[in-house]
Amino acid sequence: MKQILCLANEPWSTRLPSRTQQLLSRMRDIHILYFSPAQSPKDRSFRQRGAQVRPNVTAFTLPPIPFPIPERHHLLFQMAWNKIGRFIRNTADRRRFSEPLLWTTHPRHIHLLDQLEYSALVYDCDRAWDGPPPAWEGSLAQAADVVFAASPLLADRLSPCSANIALLPNGINLPLFDPNIHRFDPMPGVTAPILGWAGTIWADLDLSPVLYAAQTRPDWGFLLLGAVEKGNPFLRPLNKLSNVYLPGPCPAAEVADWLYRCQVLLDLQRTEQPFDEVVSPRLYEYFATGKPVVSMLWPDQVETFPDVVYAAHELEEFVTLCAHAMEEAPHFVSQRRMDRAAEAAWPCRSLTAERILTTAGLL
Secondary structure, three states: OEEEEEEOOOOOOOOOOOHHHHHHOOOOOEEEEEEEOOOOOOOOHHHOOOEEEEOOEEEEEOOOOOOOOOOOOHHHHHHHHHHHHHHHHHHHHHOOOOOOEEEEOOHHHHHHHHHOOOOEEEEEEOOOOOOOOHHHHHHHHHHOOEEEEOOHHHHHHHOOOOOOEEEOOOOEOHHHHOOOOOOOOOOOOOOOOEEEEEOOEOOOEOOHHHHHHHHHOOOOEEEEEOOEOOOOOOHHHHHOOOOEEEEEOOOHHHHHHHHHHOOEEEEOOEOOOOOOOOOOHHHHHHHHHOOOEEEEOOOOOOOOOOOOOEEEOOHHHHHHHHHHHHOOOOOOOHHHHHHHHHHOEHHHHHHHHHHHHHHOOOO
16 A cells, blocks of 8 residues: 655644645545644643544654754754654654655655655645745755645745646535535524625634624624634624624534525635635635625735636725625526536545646655
8 A cells, every 4th residue: 555654734633624634535545644743842642642533544743842942053953853753753664654655734844854764755835834934945845746836826936946836726525515405594583684704713804894894784794603813803893783793613514504594705814914825715615605705805916716706905895796796696607606616625636636646656
C-alpha cells in the first residue's frame, strides 16, 4: 500500500474536518500518518497512542515546543525541531513507513525536511501566510515536487519559487446539502424574509453591511449563524435590533437547514485578512442551496463568480442588491450555482489531487 506522511496545521476533527482531512482521507489504497501540532505548551497528547480516525488514517499529536523560540537563537531553535523530527521518525519506523510521500501544509515544516526520509514532497498552500518569514515558504515551495495552491493569487505568489504549481481550490461536503432531504424550520413563526450568514463571527468580521441593512430595512430579518468571537464592535448595536437573530453555532449537519430557510445568503469580509482570492467552503455551501448570494467586496476587488453572485462595494449598493436578489426569478441561475457546488465536492477535489500526483509519478 502507498504511504503518505502528513504534517498538518490543525488537529484531526470529526466536527469540522479541515481541507487536509477532506483531501487525504478520500485517497484510495493509501496508508496515512497524520501529525498535527500540540494545542498548548502543556499538551501531553503526544504520549498517547495514535488514533485510528479512518480505516487508512492514523492521527498523532506532535510534542509541544514549551515557548516560542526565535530563529536567531539557533541552538534552541534547532533542538526544538530536532525533538519533533525524532518523534515523527520513530513513529514512522514503528509503523514501517519507508520513504513515503511527505505532505506539508505550513511554511514552518521547512525545518523538518532534512530530518525525514521521503520519496517526494508536496506543499499544500491554502492561505497567505503572513506570520512566518517569507524565506520559509519560499524554500518549502522550491523544495516541493508539487505545490497545490487554493487560489490563483496564491499560485502567482509562489510562482517565482516553483514551476510545478497546480490550482486546487477549496471544496464542500456536498451530501449535507442535498435539496431532496426534508428539512425542519429552525425559525418557526418568523414571517419576514431572511438574509443569512453562516460561519464564525470573528472579532474582525465586518458586519457594517448587516447593521446598515438591518437599520434601513426593518421589514427584513438578518441571521448570523455561528460561534461568536469576543470583540466585534458591531455586535452590541446588532443585538439591540429586533430583526437580527444570533442563534449561535450549530452542528455541521444542521447548517443546511438554516441556509435553506433564508431567501438570500450573505458573504462578508474580515478586515484583518488581506484579500487573497481563496474561496471559502462557506460560499460553495451557499451555492449548493441554489439561493441568491450577495457578497461585500473591498473597493478594488473583483468578484470571483460574477455570473452567480451579486457583488457590492458600498453599503447602499449592498442593500439595493439584496432587494434585487430577493426579486430574482425562481430557477434563474439557481442550477448554475448548484453546478458550481457540485464541481467543488471534496471527492472531486481529492481525485484531482490524486490524479496529479499519480501522473507526476509521486504516488
